[in-house]
Amino acid sequence: MLRRTDVKKLGFSLSALTLLGVLGACERDARPPVDPPAGLTIETLDAAPLSATAGEPVTFSWRVRGADASALRCTLDVTGDGAPDYTFEGEACLSGSQEHTYAAPGTFSPTLRVAAGGESTSRSGPSVTVTGASGNFTTLTWSPAAPQPIGVAEAQGRALNGKLYVFGGFDKEKRCCTPTDRAQVYDPETDTWTPLAPLPPMNNTGHGGVTHAGMATDGTDFFFAGGYTANNSGTGQIFGTKEVWRYNVAEDSYTRLPDLPVERSAGQLEYLDGRLHYFGGSNLARTQDTPEHFVLDLAGGAQSWTEAAPLPNPRNHMGSAVLGGRIYAVAGQHDHDHNLVTQNDVHAYDPETDTWETLAPLPKAVSHISNSTFAMGGRIIVVGGEIAHLKPITDVFAYDPETDTWTSLTDLPHALQSAVADEINGEIFLTGGSGGGWRAETYRATPQD
Structure with a gap:
């Protein structure tokens, strides 16, 4: 990064540099857009809250890119046992959310698996810690x-x-x-x-x-x-x-x-x-x-x-x-x-x-x-x-x-x-x-x- 003193040593005026920057920006804007890297990618898999009591809902959310929505199929494993608990297709795979309520205490590692055509990928989300319900309810x-x-x-x-x-x-x-x-x-x-x-x-x-x-x-x-x-x-x-x-x-x-x-x-x-x-x-x-x-x-x-x-x-x-x-x-x-x-x-x-x-x-x-x-x-x-x-x-x-x-x-x-x-x-x-x-x-x- 050029500092103001460096500019003076090189003999450029700030106004000249500003003009060069504008021209450079115009030149970059004139270039055709660059496609994102190819390949099926799960950008995020989040959970909230990360600490819950049994019976309290936890919401999972995710974003996927790299494939046409019509070809997507996703499975969400919220317990970490390798078996899918929820299945989604199409737009719901690109950006979606799912609420789940854990019935018993434990620490659970969710995984989202995505497939499109011949490609597939998976991503693990943050662990969710579930503690026992208070058991105090009377109503x-x-x-x-x-x-x-x-x-x-x-x-x-x-x-x-x-x-x-x-x-x-x-x-x-x-x-x-x-x-x-x-x-x-x-x-x-x-x-x-x-x-x-x-x-x-x-x-x-x-x-x-x-x-x-x-x-x-x-x-x-x-x-x-x-x-x-x-x-x-x-x-x-x-x-x-x-x-x-x-x-x-x-x-x-x-x-x-x-x-x-x-x-x-x-x-x-x-x-x-x-x-x-x-x-x-x-x-x-x-x-x-x-x-x-x-x-x-x-x-x-x-x-x-x-x-x-x-x-x-x-x-x-x-x-x-x-x-x-x-x-x-x-x-x-x-x-x-x-x-x-x-x-x-x-x-x-x-x-x-x-x-x-x-x-x-x-x-x-x-x-x-x-x-x-x-x-x-x-x-x-x-x-x-x-x-x-x-x-x-x-x-x-x-x-x-x-x-x-x-x-x-x-x-x-x-x-x-x-x-x-x-x-x-x-x-x-x-x-x-x-x-x-x-x-x-x-x-x-x-x-x-």
């Missing part, structure tokens, strides 16, 4: 979502990969009480239901369908064990089975696993550290509430179940969840139908010590919460249930293991028992159940504080 705003095609109660279901899965149960298509083989999945992004492969025939009857089965997920697939199955005529039910199945999500198929040691129904199934745990429930004759706790070591390739510490206060129709490396058994009932007596006991199982610990009881004695009890933001949520035979409630409770206390949350829109509910991306989704009939409604609840 929920309930709003309707797309209903199931057919009303159903006593179904099995859990959330996985941002979707809510529902298997079997009793539905309006069959007389009471015959389990249905219908299965389906709800996608909150599109607010739509999609049918899945029907449940397999069970108990050598030739008829599919199950209710009152324990259900769990390992984060990839689903497992169900025991339950009421369709009878030989397909017009009634058998009150128990030994059968255990895996639903393979990627293949939309079912695989038989090693049987339980005895027929069981209305017990709970949870997955923890590579093992399935089935506990509680009823015997085949429904004359006994069973304390047995069976364990199948899936990761170790076990071909049979072993026994672990039995469940205190044997009961059926309870809720359960896994949180902090422990399995929680929540409330439930003794006996069945008109003779049932609801319970409010809560226990936590520690696999390291093979022991159950008694915790603060649920504020109400409740049953029929088998598929509407789940972990969310460091707490256990219990949605609905019944306090006596066919007497559903609107209550929603949250348990904090740090303080061993229960808190009441905003009530359901109407009394409901035997529904399927779980957390998806910081919201609660609930579907089906019974209360004035077998319901098809679906609701989403958004925490407000």
